[in-house]
Structure formats: structure tokens, C-alpha cells
Amino acid sequence: MTITTPQRTQAEPLLEIRNLSVDYGYDDDAVxxxxxxxxxxxxxxxxGLAGESGCGKSTLAYAATRLxxxxxxxxxGEVLFTSSRSRESGDxxxxxxxxxxxxRWRDTAIVFxxxxxxxxxxxKVGKQLIDGIAAHEKMSxxxxxxxxxxxxxxVGISADRLDSYPHQLSGGMRQRVMIAMALAxxxxxxxxxxxxxxxxxxxxxxxxxxxxxxxDKLGFSVIFITHDVSLLIELADRIAIMYAGEIxxxxxxxxxxxxxxxxYTAGLLHSFPPLRGPKRELGGIPGSPPDLLSLPSGCRFRxxxxxxxxxxxxxxxxxxxxxxxxxxxxxxxxxxLHDDAVDTPAVPAELxxxxxxxxxxxxxxx
Amino acid sequence: xxxxxxxDPDRTSDxxxxxxxxLTKHFPVKGGGSRVVHAVDSVDIELHAGEVVALVGESxxxxxxxxxxxxxxxxxxxxxxxxxxxxxxxxxGRRFRNYCRRVQMILQDPFASLNPIHRVRYVLTRSxxxxxxxxxxxxxxxxLRELLERVDLTPPERYLEKFPHELSGGQRQRVAIAxxxxxxxEVLLADEPVSMLDVSIRIGVLNLLRDLKDRFHLAxxxxxxxxxxARYFADRTVVMYAGQIVERGPSEAVTQHPLHPYxxxxxxxxxxxxxxxxxxxxxxxxEPPSLISPPTGCxxxxxxxxxxxxxRTDAPPMFSAESxxxxxxxxxxxxxxxxxxxxFGAQTPGEAQA
Numbered sequence: 255m256t257i258t259t260p261q262r263t264q265a266e267p268l269l270e271i272r273n274l275s276v277d278y279g280y281d282d283d284a285v286x287x288x289x290x291x292x293x294x295x296x297x298x299x300x301x302g303l304a305g306e307s308g309c310g311k312s313t314l315a316y317a318a319t320r321l322x323x324x325x326x327x328x329x330x331g332e333v334l335f336t337s338s339r340s341r342e343s344g345d346x347x348x349x350x351x352x353x354x355x356x357x358r359w360r361d362t363a364i365v366f367x368x369x370x371x372x373x374x375x376x377x378k379v380g381k382q383l384i385d386g387i388a389a390h391e392k393m394s395x396x397x398x399x400x401x402x403x404x405x406x407x408x409v410g411i412s413a414d415r416l417d418s419y420p421h422q423l424s425g426g427m428r429q430r431v432m433i434a435m436a437l438a439x440x441x442x443x444x445x446x447x448x449x450x451x452x453x454x455x456x457x458x459x460x461x462x463x464x465x466x467x468x469x470d471k472l473g474f475s476v477i478f479i480t481h482d483v484s485l486l487i488e489l490a491d492r493i494a495i496m497y498a499g500e501i502x503x504x505x506x507x508x509x510x511x512x513x514x515x516x517x518y519t520a521g522l523l524h525s526f527p528p529l530r531g532p533k534r535e536l537g538g539i540p541g542s543p544p545d546l547l548s549l550p551s552g553c554r555f556r557x558x559x560x561x562x563x564x565x566x567x568x569x570x571x572x573x574x575x576x577x578x579x580x581x582x583x584x585x586x587x588x589x590x591l592h593d594d595a596v597d598t599p600a601v602p603a604e605l606x607x608x609x610x611x612x613x614x615x616x617x618x619x620x
Numbered sequence: 621x622x623x624x625x626x627x628d629p630d631r632t633s634d635x636x637x638x639x640x641x642x643l644t645k646h647f648p649v650k651g652g653g654s655r656v657v658h659a660v661d662s663v664d665i666e667l668h669a670g671e672v673v674a675l676v677g678e679s680x681x682x683x684x685x686x687x688x689x690x691x692x693x694x695x696x697x698x699x700x701x702x703x704x705x706x707x708x709x710x711x712x713g714r715r716f717r718n719y720c721r722r723v724q725m726i727l728q729d730p731f732a733s734l735n736p737i738h739r740v741r742y743v744l745t746r747s748x749x750x751x752x753x754x755x756x757x758x759x760x761x762x763x764l765r766e767l768l769e770r771v772d773l774t775p776p777e778r779y780l781e782k783f784p785h786e787l788s789g790g791q792r793q794r795v796a797i798a799x800x801x802x803x804x805x806e807v808l809l810a811d812e813p814v815s816m817l818d819v820s821i822r823i824g825v826l827n828l829l830r831d832l833k834d835r836f837h838l839a840x841x842x843x844x845x846x847x848x849x850a851r852y853f854a855d856r857t858v859v860m861y862a863g864q865i866v867e868r869g870p871s872e873a874v875t876q877h878p879l880h881p882y883x884x885x886x887x888x889x890x891x892x893x894x895x896x897x898x899x900x901x902x903x904x905x906x907e908p909p910s911l912i913s914p915p916t917g918c919x920x921x922x923x924x925x926x927x928x929x930x931x932r933t934d935a936p937p938m939f940s941a942e943s944x945x946x947x948x949x950x951x952x953x954x955x956x957x958x959x960x961x962x963x964f965g966a967q968t969p970g971e972a973q974a
Binding site for chain 1: 678679788789790791818819820821822823824827845847848849851852853872875876885886887888889890891892893894907
């Protein structure tokens with residue numbers, strides 16, 4: 255597997271999510287599932303979105319593409335998509351239905367969680383592939399079939415499987431069909447919502463290697479949603495960690511692993527036993543993720559945080575620079591420990607690990 | 621984990637608490653005539669008091685079926701289940717209930733395994749009254765509290781009157797564990813006990829199970845698809861593929877020096893953030909076979925990069941490496957030195973252990 259180093263300096267944004275907020279429900283009973291989320295995906299980047307169940311990572315992806323089913327309501331923000339074809343950026347949240355329909359799948363495709371439910375069991379996979387192409391392109395039937403065969407071959411399934419029904423394919427093959435379908439119109443952005451969670455590790459490895467290979471070949475960008483941080487560290491260029499509807503840390507994937515800045519990120523990393531290296535006692539994170547209906551005041555993580563102080567209960571931390579400030583301009587974290595304006599003790603050593611033998615000043619740490 | 625007995629060379633001499641010998645389960649195929657699904661084939665497994673054994677495998681490898689057979693939730697096709705060396709044949713009545721008391725199961729999904737209309741008090745009271753017999757009200761009350769304290773649901777008063785929907789996933793799984801402990805068991809069969817839980821609380825539940833195992837000297841069977849957690853939690857690890865055991869041994873040896881090509885594939889496939897630089901594309905290809913007509917010989921041979929002629933025809937027996945580490949692969953036969961060297965180079969995994 256090749257690890258691509260993100261080129262931050264000249265990377266142009268493909269998708270910019272600004273102050274996105276989402277409620278579930280209406281009026282007074284509404285639950286705020288996303289609060290003012292800001293996130294930028296650069297062209298050619300794999301952005302990992304990690305967090306526990308219910309933290310809003312899928313909600314973020316569906317809201318940003320306006321696929322959120324009721325009672326989900328987008329209550330504010332904007333989602334700017336800059337197409338390289340037209341070089342224009344438009345706000346997905348304010349597009350007309352017609353614009354949106356043209357944009358969907360051609361510019362932004364989604365690989366849904368659970369291929370079993372996403373494929374229609376009564377149609378052959380070939381027909382389902384062709385349907386997507388037919389909705390956007392004017393092509394002859396035979397050309398579309400040829401394209402569908404090409405797509406299947408691309409994801410490593412022989413073309414004679416076009417005439418198979420979904421139940422005749424294994425779980426891994428169905429997931430590949432879903433990926434082929436997403437790539438049918440050569441989109442610029444592919445959102446993958448836990449595409450490998452239902453698969454075994456060996457199949458997961460095959461699919462992930464396939465995704466990276468296709469990405470290098472076709473040059474799309476990926477938002478990869480999963481709860482498996484260790485998978486993301488391998489796969490993604492950058493990782494955004496979510497907790498209770500907010501992004502708490504946003505950094506390069508190796509930085510997240512070696513130099514976490516948010517206590518929650520550090521806790522998550524202590525939740526996965528290592529397969530190699532010395533065995534160490536792990537603690538996980540005490541308590542459980544909060545109920546969005548009764549969130550703690552101030553920082554949402556404070557009830558489980560080993561470093562919580564009084565200020566954490568009063569002030570809501572905002573996503574901002576780390577304690578190293580200008581030395582890590584590309585990183586952000588939402589924690590009072592890193593905020594000079596709030597009176598907190600010094601950042602604990604665990605959250606202030608510096609990269610070894612690398613200078614941070616002015617250069618990309620990698 | 622140094623205090624455990626698994627490193628003790630004498631361990632083999634003391635009899636296993638619960639064991640399966642040649643355990644086999646075939647499910648009939650509906651409308652398939654005499655065809656059967658070979659879910660579990662000739663599996664030997666031993667559980668000792670105070671020891672955790674992990675059963676690792678992909679979905680469909682038969683690991684959950686083994687737990688269900690050991691819990692006697694369904695009859696096995698052939699083979700024996702031995703409790704303290706005596707074959708267990710009872711399928712109903714007092715002797716069967718006695719077996720159930722001693723061998724308790726924890727299920728994967730605490731959202732499904734707790735009845736939503738009953739409070740925690742009821743769930744635990746049932747377990748105590750079924751398995752512990754009559755007792756005074758005060759005694760029962762004391763026992764309820766003790767159970768909740770054992771699984772770190774403190775103070776107990778806060779949880780006794782709760783319904784399952786008022787608890788988080790981790791708390792629910794703790795109630796399910798308390799229910800199993802209510803029977804005062806000697807063996808716990810934990811079928812993927814943490815895979816439905818949020819990642820940040822999984823370790824907490826595993827640590828709890830380990831703690832309970834040490835305190836009550838339980839034998840634990842931990843079924844999982846996550847081989848890294850097997851290394852963390854289990855003393856010994858057993859790897860299954862397509863209904864058969866392909867490798868077993870001390871967890872550290874199995875995960876650090878896997879012998880069987882399937883185990884090697886499994887470990888190479890697992891995400892590992894520490895190995896980013898050296899990682900190359902794995903040769904992960906193929907899928908587990910159909911269990912209705914499993915491949916002849918070694919069931920892994922169609923996917924195995926080292927498959928030899930013999931693998932296609934003869935099923936491999938267990939070959940021992942060292943300190944109880946065994947694998948069912950012809951590469952470890954005494955006369956396969958040349959093939960072994962060709963497959964792994966000069967240093968074969970078995971020798972690398974020393």
C-alpha cells in the first residue's frame with residue numbers, strides 16, 4: 255500500500271463545509287446532532303471521519319450531500335463544492351432540485367454502508383450499474399453495457415457477473431459492485447460510509463487496497479467514514495475526530511496516531527489493542543458517549559476527560575490551534591488545554607508529544 | 621498476565637474443565653436432500669479454570685456454532701463434550717440444568733439479549749432463583765447488589781430499577797455479564813461480547829471479564845474476529861477456518877509467529893498503524909469456501925500461496941511446533957523441510973519463536 259503525502263501548500267479545496275448544523279426533530283424536541291461543523295476536503299485527499307456510533311459522522315456526510323432523511327433538518331451552514339470541470343463553486347445546500355440532481359453521482363457519489371441493503375435484490379447488478387449511467391449520460395444501450403462491464407473489471411470482478419443478482423455475489427463482491435457503481439460517472443468526490451465494517455479483515459484489506467489503487471488511477475477524493483481509527487491511520491491522509499456532534503481534532507493521520515492533541519483522541523488510541531510490539535495495559539475511556547438530549551455544559555467530553563478543570567464546565571471549546579500555535583498551522587483541536595485565553599493547567603505531556611527529529615517550524619512535518 | 625498458569629508446563633497434566641473432542645456439527649440443507657453444511661468439523665478444544673481461550677475466525681468459520689454447542693443450545697452431530705472429563709449427554713431435566721448453571725453464555729448483542737420489558741432487578745432475580753434455589757428475601761437482595769457491584773455498576777440502587785433502554789450499550793453488556801454470574805458459573809462462553817459496543821468502552825468490558833476470571837477462577841471462551849483483541853485478552857488463541865481449527869497455541873506465539881498461512885494472512889490483513897512504512901500489498905485473494913461441499917484435503921488450499929500436491933488430497937493433521945503451539949498445515953510435516961524453506965526462506969516461523 256502506498257501512502258500518499260498530502261500536499262497542503264498547493265492543495266485546493268474540493269468541498270468546504272462551513273458551520274453546518276443539523277437537528278433531528280422539530281421545534282422544542284429537536285436534538286442537535288451536528289453543531290457548527292467546519293471541515294475542508296482538498297482535491298486528491300482521503301479524509302477520514304472517525305468517531306463512535308452516534309457521534310454524527312454519517313449525519314455529516316448525508317447532510318453535506320443533502321441526503322439526510324427526515325426528521326433530519328439542516329438548520330444552518332453552507333457546503334461549497336468546487337468542481338474542477340467548471341471551476342465554479344456552488345453551495346450544495348442552496349442548489350435547486352434540478353442542479354442537485356445533475357450534480358449528484360456525477361460530482362459526488364456515495365458508497366453506502368451495508369451493500370446488502372443498498373442493492374436492489376430483484377435486479378441484476380448489470381442493470382443497476384446501467385441505470386446510474388443512463389440517468390446522466392446519453393449513450394447507446396450497448397455502450398452503457400460495455401461501460402458497466404469495464405467498471406466491474408476495474409474492481410476485480412469478471413464481466414460475466416453483470417447478469418448476476420446481488421444474492422449470487424458474496425459480501426465482498428457486492429461491496430465492490432457498490433464501489434464500481436459509485437465510480438461509474440468518474441465523480442470527483444466519493445463518500446464511503448463504513449464500506450468495510452460488515453466485512454472480515456481479509457476482505458477489508460482487499461477492498462481498501464482496491465480503493466487506494468483506484469484513487470491513484472482516477473484521482474478522486476474520498477471522505478471515508480468509520481469507527482476504526484487504526485484503519486484510517488493507514489488509509490487516510492487526514493483524519494477528523496468527531497465526538498457528540500462536533501469535530502474535536504483535525505490533523506494528519508500520522509500526527510493523530512503519534513501526537514494526539516485532544517484527550518478524546520488519546521483515549522481512542524488507548525482503546526485499540528496493538529497487534530505487534532510490546533503488550534500494554536489499556537484503559538479505554540471511562541463512562542460512555544453522552545446522550546445528545548442531555549449534553550454536559552461546556553465541553554461535551556469533560557465528564558469522561560481525565561484532565562477536566564472548572565473552565566471546561568463553563569466554556570464551550572472551539573476548534574482552534576494547538577498549544578504549539580504557529581508551529582502546527584495545519585492542525586486544529588477543540589480543547590481548553592490548548593487555548594491560551596482560558597486559564598488551564600499546562601498541557602499534559604501525553605497531549606504535547608513532539609515529532610522526533612523533525613522540525614516543525616515553517617515546514618510540513620512530513 | 622504473568623501470574624497465569626498457561627506458561628506452566630504442568631498445565632497439560634491437570635484435566636481441562638470443559639473440553640470438546642472431535643466436535644462436529646452438520647446442518648441439513650433445506651431441500652438439499654442429504655446435503656449438509658459442514659459448520660464445525662472434528663474440533664478439539666480445551667478450557668481450563670482461570671484461563672481465557674480466544675477463538676478467532678472470519679464470519680462463517682463456525683466459531684459461534686462452537687459456543688452454541690458448548691452451551692448445549694443445540695445438539696451436536698458427533699463428538700463429545702466433556703465437563704471435568706465426563707461426557708455430557710443430558711439434554712433436559714436436573715442434570716441439564718446443572719450443566720447450564722456451570723456453563724453460562726454471554727451473547728454478542730446486549731440490545732437483543734435483554735428483554736426490554738423487564739427491569740434489571742427482574743433479569744438478575746430470574747438468574748438467581750433459577751440457578752441458586754430458594755433463599756430469603758434479604759439474602760436475595762444482598763446477592764443482587766453484589767452482582768451489580770461485581771460488574772462495576774455502582775451504586776447498585778441506581779441500576780436495579782432501570783429498564784434496558786435506560787442503559788448504555790456498555791452498561792447493558794455488564795448487566796448481561798451479571799446475569800451470567802448470577803448462576804455462579806465455572807465456564808463463561810463469551811460470543812463476541814464487545815463487538816457491538818462503542819470502541820471506547822470495549823477495553824473496559826474486556827478488562828472486567830479478565831478481572832472476574834481472576835477473582836472467580838473462571839474458564840473463559842472468548843469468541844472474536846479481532847485477533848488483536850485476542851492477543852490482548854486471551855492466554856491461548858485458537859484460529860478457525862471453514863469449520864476447522866488451523867492453528868492453536870499461546871496467544872503471543874500465535875499472533876507474533878503465526879505458523880499457518882491462513883493465520884499469516886489474517887494478521888497481515890489486520891490494520892496496523894505501526895507498520896505503515898513496511899506495508900506492501902498483501903496477497904489477500906479469494907474468499908472462504910462453501911461449507912456444503914468444502915474443498916478436499918486442506919480447506920485453505922485454494923487460497924494458499926504455498927499449496928502443494930498433498931494439500932489438495934489429504935487433510936493435514938495438527939503438527940506441533942513448541943510449547944503447545946500447533947498448526948494444521950503440511951508445511952510443518954517432518955518431510956516437508958524443502959517446501960518449508962521455499963515458502964518462508966531460511967527462517968521458518970516455527971523456528972523463529974526460539
